[in-house]
Amino acid sequence: MKDREQLRIFDSVGGSRTSQASPRDIANAFEGTRLTQARRLAALTKKEVAERIGVSPAAVGQYEAGATSPRPDLVPLLAEALSVPMAFFLPGRPHGKLDGAQAHFRSLRNARAYQRAKAVAFVEQVWELTYALEKRVHLPPVDLPGFAGGEVSSGEQLPPDPIEAARALRRYWGLGTGPISHLVRHLEAHGIVVAFPRQDEDSVTVDAFSTSGLPRPIIVLTPNRFDDVYRHRFTGAHELGHLVLHGDTASGDTRQEREADAFAAEFLTPRDSIIHELPTRTDFRRLSELRLTWGVSVDSLLYRCRELGLLSNSAASRAYQRLNNLRDQPGFASESVVGYPGEQPVLLAHAFELAAHEADLSVAALARELCWTVPRVRELIGLPDQRPTLRLVP
Template sequence: MSAEKSPHFYLQNLDPGRIKFARELHGLTKKELAEKIGKTPSAVTQYEAGKSGLSLETFTALAHALSVPFSFFSKCNHPLPTASFSECHFRANRRVPQMERLRAFSFAVQVFSIFSYLADRGVHFPETAFPTFDGSQVQEREIEKYAVEVRSAANLGLGPIPNMAGLLESLGVRIILLPAREAKLDGFATWFEGTPCVMIDSNSAASRMQFDYAHELAHLIFDEESTPEDPLVERRANRFASAFLMPATSFRADCPQFYRQSHFVSVKKYWHVSIAAALYRARELGILSEKSYKSAQISRSRAGTRMQEEEEFPPSMPSLLDQAMRLVCHDVRLDEMALDLGMSQHGLRDILELQNVSPDVLDVMTPPTKKARIIDFSVYRDTD
C-alpha cells in the first residue's frame, strides 16, 4: 500500500525534470515562477536542470506555487511517458501562445501516464490497427483513395460514422480531452511511446469534434515524420478528414444540389458532420457550384448560424479510460493511485471526470472515511 511521506523524503528523492513539467503544466514561464517563489529566473533554470540544490523552504514554496503535492516531484513516481513537444501537430489558431500549447501538451502527458499506469496493472488496451503511410510520398490528389483504404482496413464501408471517438479507440488510439481554455486550441496529435494519441478540446461542438477527430487521425496516418504546422500538411489533413467522413461515392448520391437549410440540417444529422463541412465537401465534389456555395455562406451569415451551428447532435466522447477504470475500481483506491502518480486525490478525480470516467466508478474507488467511535461517558458517571 502506498503511503504519504514527509516533504523531506520527497526532497531527498527529487526528480528535477518534474519541476519543469509542473511549471509547463500550469502555463508558467520561468520568470513567472521565479516571482512566485522569490527567486530569479536563472535560479529556476538551475533547479530544473538539477544543477542547484533546493532548500526545504524553497521546495515548499515550489509545491505551493505550482499547486501540486510534494509527491509530484518524486523520482519514485510512476514514470512519465517520453514524448516530444516538437513533433506534435497542433490544430490551433496561430495566435495561441507557445506556453498554452506547452500547457496542453503537459496535460496530455499527465493523462497518458494514467493509461500507462493501468497497463502496468494488467489492463489490456486495443493495439494500433490502422495503416500508416509516408506523407512525403502522398499526393493531395490521392487523398480520396487513401481515405477509402483506411475505411476498408477498419471494415467501415462507405456510410456515415456516428461515433468517431469509439472508432478511434477501437483502432488503438488514446483520446485525451483537453480542459476548456480561453485560447483557441482545437486539438493536436502525436505518438507517446509508440501509442497514437489524439487530444481534443472538451468544449468543442459535437459536429466540430467529429471533424477534429478525423483531422488528427490524418496526422497519425501520414505525418509521423512531417514538419508540424506545415500549411500543406494541415491542408492534407483537412482533405482527408472531409473524404474520410463523407466518401465521394455515397455522399454525392445523398447530398442536395442546392442549399436549403432544412436539407443540410438533414445531411448534418445523417452524416454526423457540421453543415459547414458538408457544404465545403459539396463544393469540393462539384455538387454545389461556387456561386451556390457562396450564396449559402451569405445566407448562413445573415441567419447567424455560420459560427454557431443549429441542430447539434450528441457529442462523440471517449469511453476507453472509463472501461479501464471499471476493471480496477474494486482493487485500486483512488488515493493510492494518486500518490503513485504524484497527484492529489482531488486533482486526479478532476482529470478522470474530464476524461469521461463515471463519478460512480470513482466513488467505488473512494471508500468513506471511517468515523471515530463516539463514547458516551455519561454512562460511567456516578449518579449517587
Template sequence: MEIAGEQLRLARLAHGYSLEALGEKVGASRQYLHLLETDARTPARDLRLALCDVLGVTEDFLTTPIRSTVRPEQCHFRGHITRPASVTSQVLARGTMLDKLVAELEKYVDLPDVSFPDISASDNEGIEIAAEKARMHWGLGLDGPIVSMMRVVENAGAVVSYFGDLSERVDAFSMDRRRPILVRSSLKESLCRQRFDFAHEVGHLIMHRGVQTGDRETENQAHRFAGAFLFPRAAFLREFPRGKYIDWIALARLKLRWKVSMRAMVKRAYDLRILSAAQYRTANIHFAKTGQTKHEKYDDDSRLPVEQPELLPMTLESVNGIVHGGVVSVGHEIGLTKNTVELVSGFQLPNPPLPNDPKVVRLPRNR
C-alpha cells in the same frame, strides 16, 4: 536532494503556471526557479515540499526524470496555427503526463489493441484513398454514416479525454505514442465539430506518422481526410443536392443523417468540384450573414448529442474497484496526486472503496 529540472518544468507547464506565478505561490523568485529548471541549483527541502504541494506531485516525481519524452513529430494540434507558445507548452505537458498515467493504468487492465493503419498520402487523390482504406480497415464501409466517431477511435486503441480549460485557440490535440491519445476542448460542444476534430486527428495519426505537422499544408491534408472519412466520395457525389442554388433544407437533412456540419459539406462539395468558386463564396457569405460560422442550425438538436469518452472513464472505474487505494494509489506510483491525475485525465476520480470492502483485492501488476 537534487531535483530534475525538466520534471519541475513539466509539472509547472501542466498547471499553466508562469515562473512568476509559481514563484508567488512558493515564495521564490522567477530567477531562482529558472535556475532550478536548468539544474543549476538544488532547492532546500522546505521549498521542494512547497513545490510538490502547489504542483500536485510527489518528491519522487521531481527527482526522477521521465523515461520517455514526447517528440514534436508525435504531436498534432487542431486549431489556430498562431496559438501562443504557452498554450502549446501547457497542452504538451499535460499530454505527456496523461501518456505516463495511461501506461501505468495498463499494468492493471487490458485496453484494446492499437489498430491505426499507416497510410502515407499528400495529394488529394491519395488522401481520398487513404480515408477509404481507413474506413475499410475498421469495417465501416463506404456507403453510410459513422454511428460514433468516439467508438471508432477508442475501439482502435486510442485514449480520448478532454482538457476543459484549453484555450479557444486549440480545438483538439493528438499524440502518436505507443497508445495514441486524443484530447479535445470541452468548450466546443457541437457533435459535428467534435466528429470533424476527431477525424482530423485520425488523419494526422494515419498519414503523418513521423512528420511534424502544424503548417497549412499538413492541416489542409488533415481537413481533406476528415471530410473524406466522414462522408466518402462516392456517397457524397450521390447524395449532395445539385442545382444552381444550394438547397439548405436538403443540406440540413444530410447533416442530421451524416452528422457532418453544413459548412464542412459545402467545403467538401467545392473540393469535389460540385460547387463552383462563386457558389462556394456565396455559401460562405450565407454562413456569415446568418451567424452560422461557429454555431450552425441544428447544432443543438437532440438528434445530435455530443459523444462522450467511454474507454478512459471505464478504465479509471475498473482500476478504482480492483486496486487497493484505487486510481489515487496508481497515480502516486508515478508521482501524481489525486488533483493532478484529475487535471491530466480530464475526469473527476470516484472515491475508492473502503479498505475492508470484499471487492477490493491486491493484484499483481501485468508486466
C-alpha cells in the same frame, strides 16, 4: 553518484510511501524534468515561479536542468506554487516526455508558446495515466496502420495521399462506405486514447491536438468544439488524419493542415458515396437531412458540394451567406456533444472501473502512485466530481 543516491532515496520512500517523503528526501532526489512539467501545466514562466518561492529565474532554470537542486525549505513552496504534491518531484515514475514538435495542433494562430507547452504537458500526463491503468487492464491494442510510437508498430502502411489514406483506413477498419456513427468510440476501440481537458482559457485557445510520439497515439479534443457535435467529429477525424499521415514529421506546416482536412472530409463523407446524395443546387432542407445522416456540418457539406463541382464558387458563397441567417433554426443550430455519448471518450474511465473492480484500485491509490492530487486523477479519467454542494439559504 547523484543518480545512484536518487535511486536509493526513492527506494526508501517509494511505492505507496512517496507521500511520506520529507522535503529533504525530495530535495536530495529532485527530478528537474518534473518541475518543468508542473510549471508548464500551471502555465507559469520561470520568473513567475521564482517570484513565488523567493529565488532567481536562473535558479529555477538550474533546478529544471538538473544542475542544482532546490533547498529542502523550497520544496513545499514549489509544490504549493504549482498545485502538486511534494512527491511529484521525485524520480522513478514513467514520464511520457514529449517534444512540442511531435504534437499536431488544430490551429496555431491564436495559441501562445506557453499554452502549447501546457497542452504538451497535459498529453504527457494523459499517457502516464494510461500507462498506470494498462498495468492492471488490457486496453484495446493500437490498430493504426503506420503507427510506430515507442516500440509499437502495426506493420501496415497507408498511402501518403490523404484521400487514398482515408479510403484505405476505412477498408482496414471495416467501416464500409456509409456514415460513421460514434467516431470517438471507433477511435478508442482501435487503441487511440481520446481525452477532454477541463475548460479554461488556455484549452479554448489551443484547440484540438494529437501526437504519435508516445507509445499510444493520443488525441485531445478541447472544449471549444463541444458546443457542436458536427464540428467536434470533423476535428476528431482531422486529428486522426495527422496520426496516419504525419506521425513521423514535425508539426506546424499549413500543408499538413490542408491534408488533414482532406483526410477528414473523405473519411467522414466518402466522395463516391456522398456525391449521389448531395444536391446540385442550394437546397438547405436536403443539406439539413444529410447533416443528420452523415454527422457533418452543413458548412462541410456545402464545401463538399463546391469541392466536387456540384456548386460554383459564386453559388457556394451565396449559400454560406444565407446559412449565416439560419444558424439558430432547427436543423442548423449547434448541438452539444453532451447529447451524444458515442462521441465522448470512455476508455480511461472504463479501464479505471475495471481496475477498481478486479484489482481493488482506488482513485486515492492511483493518485499516490502518480504523485498527483486526487482531483487531477478524477479529471483526467473523466470521473464526475462527487463532492457535495453546500447551499446556504439566506
